[in-house]
Amino acid sequence: MSDLEVRQLRYFVAVAEELHFGRAAERLAMAQPPLSRAIRELERRLGVPLFERTTRQVTLTPAGEVLLRDARTALDAVSAAEHRARNAGRPRPALRVALKADYDAGLLPQIISRYAREPAALPVEVSLGGRGDQLPALREGRADVALLPGPVEDATLDVEPLLTEPRLVALAVGDPLAARSGLMLADLADRFLPDGTLAKSGGLEAPPPDAPKRDLAQIFSLVELGEIVWFTPVSVTRLHARPGIAYRPVLDLSPSTLVLAWPRDSRSPAVAAFVRVATELAPR
Amino acid sequence: MSDLEVRQLRYFVAVAEELHFGRAAERLAMAQPPLSRAIRELERRLGVPLFERTTRQVTLTPAGEVLLRDARTALDAVSAAEHRARNAGRPRPALRVALKADYDAGLLPQIISRYAREPAALPVEVSLGGRGDQLPALREGRADVALLPGPVEDATLDVEPLLTEPRLVALAVGDPLAARSGLMLADLADRFLPDGTLAKSGGLEAPPPDAPKRDLAQIFSLVELGEIVWFTPVSVTRLHARPGIAYRPVLDLSPSTLVLAWPRDSRSPAVAAFVRVATELAPR
């Protein structure tokens, strides 16, 4: 029957994201003509045009916009089926926890040790993804639960806040602002963050696509040099005390909330137990 | 790349449901050997056995159980992408409302006429599916909202109760029980429902897979003959007053709740407006 195939959806998403058949084909490691044909075939099967093409420009039709959204969730669902089945097939399946290193506010060791005593417990596997990889990991079934900064806007996930704590700004000790005991965002108007955005945004914007990838060592070096400033929750600063760096409160900086998230349709008792233990251990 | 394909998932679900390669192949309109090979290939790609096979019996492994669940939701998601894109591509997309005929408690006409005045309104398309087709229609994207009897247990759907009303039992007028003004379930202990289940269950069990498909005319004839009894909400009885049939309250029969359901991840303003209008119009 006229059944959509994963391959077609992958092709479509690539073209919809690039809005350029040549680049999309390159990303898919294939030639441009078969990609054009595959998209035409997809449109024929659906009976719906997905792109407006001129030889100079490709744009999505309204139907294409709808399909882009739904195709992404469908691809996530297929991916989730694959990863979850793989995990379930291991001799001893694991509970896979995704988080960004250090962003657990020191809670994770306690949670894990208490969780291990639960009857439904599985061995815990911690997967330290980069910033912003936690949600995709949940959606694609590469993780069963995630610890990440809130807020989380995803109707397919269930979320429980664990704790809220102020964020501080990391400055070079020699920075004039470091002499003050409390700052305002406006004081940082001309400073930049590690991802290249302006500090006065409070670091809540999505990083630009061309954001430099910087590890902690790079960030600290740049902070010490006064090149950038860095916002981070209080609990993280305790892990990274360095002589050249001062942490100062920013009075009008929104606090950071650590949340626990997991797929809403999870029926796994292992996940349920983890959530229960974590929320019980969270202060207040 | 080792990418799961929709075809493989469809094959897997067929075998997992039939637990028999021959019957599954028949259902898929293909021969048995390529199906066996496809499943082996799937297991090889996942690196996980999905079935325990003897030459006499096929059973799911734990990983297979996990995959069965996730494969179903993935197939639903793919189907949803297809159907929603088709609808969005029509010259004038519709808001597709799924319900079982007569199970709207008379609310639908009012809802539709008030909804039509909303700025975000689309033309409404009513799809009258059989009993139990409303939830699949939502999951597969064949409908945007559904009216159906609660409770609804599906984490991917959002639900709003509209109204709760008592259910009555339809009896032949000559039935001795019809002489009484109020009954108990126990009085109906030896009666059967249209789907072949025992009346004393209250009609809340899932119908058996071999349940006879009966339309309303058949049901009424059988009720008049005293062969079966039939539970139905008060509002429905007003549509089907017949001389040979009496409706009587059953004092310990759980009431019926009409709920409105829609996909939790829907961002459509047309759906939001419909939900708002419907809940405003629902009594209390």
Place this chain on the structure above:
DNA sequence: CCGCATTGATACCCTCAGAGTATGAGTGAC
């Protein structure tokens, strides 16, 4: 105003994934 670069579409070919048929092999029932 006219090439020219850019980019999607078309024409044609070729390979291998996946379907079919025939048959083997293991196992439970009588």
Place this chain on the structure above:
DNA sequence: GTCACTCATACTCTGAGGGTATCAATGCGG
């Protein structure tokens, strides 16, 4: 022990889908 049942294996073949070469349309620079 034999038979029926059922999944696996061996082999063949077709067509979906990928590649290369090229055309055609369009916007831009000189």
